[in-house]
Amino acid sequence: MNSIATHTLAKPCVLVTGGAGYIGSHAVLALLDAGWPVAVIDNLTTGFRFAVPDDVAFYEGDVEDAGLLAGVFKEQGVGAIMHFAGSIVVPESVENPLKYYHNNTAKSRVLVEAAVKAGVPHLIFSSTAATYGIPEVEAVSEDTPQMPINPYGWSKLMTEQMLTDVAAAHDLNFCALRYFNVAGADPQARTGQSTAGATHLIKVALEAALGKRSHVGVFGTDFDTADGTGVRDYIHVSDLASAHVHALEALMAEPDRSLTMNCGYGRGFSVLEVLDAVDRVTNTPIQRRLEGRRPGDPAQLISDPSLIRSTLPWKPRHDDLDTIITHALAWERKLTELRG
Numbered sequence: 001m002n003s004i005a006t007h008t009l010a011k012p013c014v015l016v017t018g019g020a021g022y023i024g025s026h027a028v029l030a031l032l033d034a035g036w037p038v039a040v041i042d043n044l045t046t047g048f049r050f051a052v053p054d055d056v057a058f059y060e061g062d063v064e065d066a067g068l069l070a071g072v073f074k075e076q077g078v079g080a081i082m083h084f085a086g087s088i089v090v091p092e093s094v095e096n097p098l099k100y101y102h103n104n105t106a107k108s109r110v111l112v113e114a115a116v117k118a119g120v121p122h123l124i125f126s127s128t129a130a131t132y133g134i135p136e137v138e139a140v141s142e143d144t145p146q147m148p149i150n151p152y153g154w155s156k157l158m159t160e161q162m163l164t165d166v167a168a169a170h171d172l173n174f175c176a177l178r179y180f181n182v183a184g185a186d187p188q189a190r191t192g193q194s195t196a197g198a199t200h201l202i203k204v205a206l207e208a209a210l211g212k213r214s215h216v217g218v219f220g221t222d223f224d225t226a227d228g229t230g231v232r233d234y235i236h237v238s239d240l241a242s243a244h245v246h247a248l249e250a251l252m253a254e255p256d257r258s259l260t261m262n263c264g265y266g267r268g269f270s271v272l273e274v275l276d277a278v279d280r281v282t283n284t285p286i287q288r289r290l291e292g293r294r295p296g297d298p299a300q301l302i303s304d305p306s307l308i309r310s311t312l313p314w315k316p317r318h319d320d321l322d323t324i325i326t327h328a329l330a331w332e333r334k335l336t337e338l339r340g
Contacts, residue, residue: 012079013037014248015072015120017063017111019056020047023126023182023237024084025191028056030241031082036248039076041068042085050338051191064107069114080122080248081115083108086155089199090130093152094295104155109162116170122251123163124244127176129233129262129301131157139304142178142260149298160260173258175247180233180264180303182240184324185331192331193237201274202234202325206332209282216286218271220293223300229271231300233264236318236327246312261311264303265319274321281325 014031018024019040024047031038032053039057052058057076061068063085072078086104087093093100108125115123130153131146148154163174183202185192193203207213221228240263250259269277272288279285308314318324 011036013039013076014080014082015076015078016040016082016084018042018047018083018085018126020044020049020051020058021084022193022195023179023240024082025051026186026237026241027082027084027244028052029186029190030238030245032056034245036245037076039072039078041072046195048194051194062107064110066110066114069111070118073114073118073120078118078120080124080251081111081120082124082126082244082248083111084126086126088128088152090150090152090297091199091294093150093155097151100151100155101158104152105158105162108159112162112166112172116166116172119171121171121173121255122248123172123174124247124251125159125163125174125176127160127178127260128153128156129178129180129264129303131160131178132301134298135301138300139266139302140262141304142262142307150295164258167258171255173251173255175251175259175261177240177243177247177261177263179240180235180262180301182237183234184236184238184318184327186238187318187327189327189330189334192328192335194335201232201271202278202328203332205275205278205286206282206325206329208286209278209284209329210332210336214287215289216275217289217291218275219291220297221290222293225270225299227270227272230297231268231270231302233266233268233302234274234321234324235264236316236324238327239316239318242317243308243312243314246314250312259311261308262303262305263308264305265316266303266305268300268302269321277321277325281322281329
């Protein structure tokens with residue numbers, strides 16, 4: 001499709017669920033930077049109130065509260081939803097699957113039903129490459145079979161299917177964006193990954209480099225990869241947020257079309273390559289502790305981003321591992337100051 005100038009579109013309020021969390025807070029900034037009115041719902045379980053700008057309408061609550069949703073839709077004149085609220089830790093999903101089917105699937109059903117009842121016509125869903133499981137191809141396209149190997153992936157795939165069915169029956173179109181490994185922080189250090197005990201590799205490695213952790217665990221050194229450690233496609237969180245804004249414009253321009261697209265750069269780095277890059281950027285050798293594989297971890301996940309690049313006028317600006325780490329480092333240092 002051709003690029004659609006933002007100013008040609010009416011701009012209703014966009015409700016961002018989980019907007020005080022890592023990816024959601026970057027989406028809020030991307031929307032504001034592009035001139036969209038924004039409101040946020042977050043229960044602050046893993047999000048932070050400081051991550052939401054003071055001039056954004058903020059509702060502390062849960063997306064399974066249908067009454068709250070109805071009130072926000074009406075009060076803010078919500079015309080689109082970006083749905084980030086959910087749980088994301090793969091090993092935890094294996095240990096506590098009911099939490100994931102509740103937070104990621106059942107709560108999403110409440111949100112979608114509320115949107116249909118209120119006539120909110122557009123929804124962008126935060127999905128995941130975990131829906132592919134252990135793919136048998138080197139680069140994963142949207143047509144790659146979806147065979148999740150953990151409850152996290154299944155909980156997201158179920159929501160994708162629900163959206164497909166609802167869009168066929170109601171006046172709602174959606175875009176499911178399947179994220180690969182999200183990393184980095186806002187280049188202006190306005191927000192970043194703030195969750196204590198986060199499992200994101202770059203976040204963990206930077207905490208170790210800054211003395212907040214004693215070491216970094218390397219989970220699995222016997223994968224069928226070049227150096228035996230897991231390989232992932234790392235995408236800068238601000239590029240990912242930008243993709244959401246372009247996806248919203250696409251949904252509004254063609255309300256009869258829904259989209260499902262991968263969000264990645266199309267190349268992978270191993271765990272050891274990432275740790276080498278963190279050593280290089282911070283000039284601080286990190287202690288590495290080799291450990292066994294975690295349940296539910298595939299050897300390699302690399303995206304084929306052809307579809308999103310041909311469908312949206314999306315041009316990544318931060319496709320560089322050292323840049324991703326540099327931005328994450330700046331945020332980690334700022335976070336230390338914020339917390340004293």
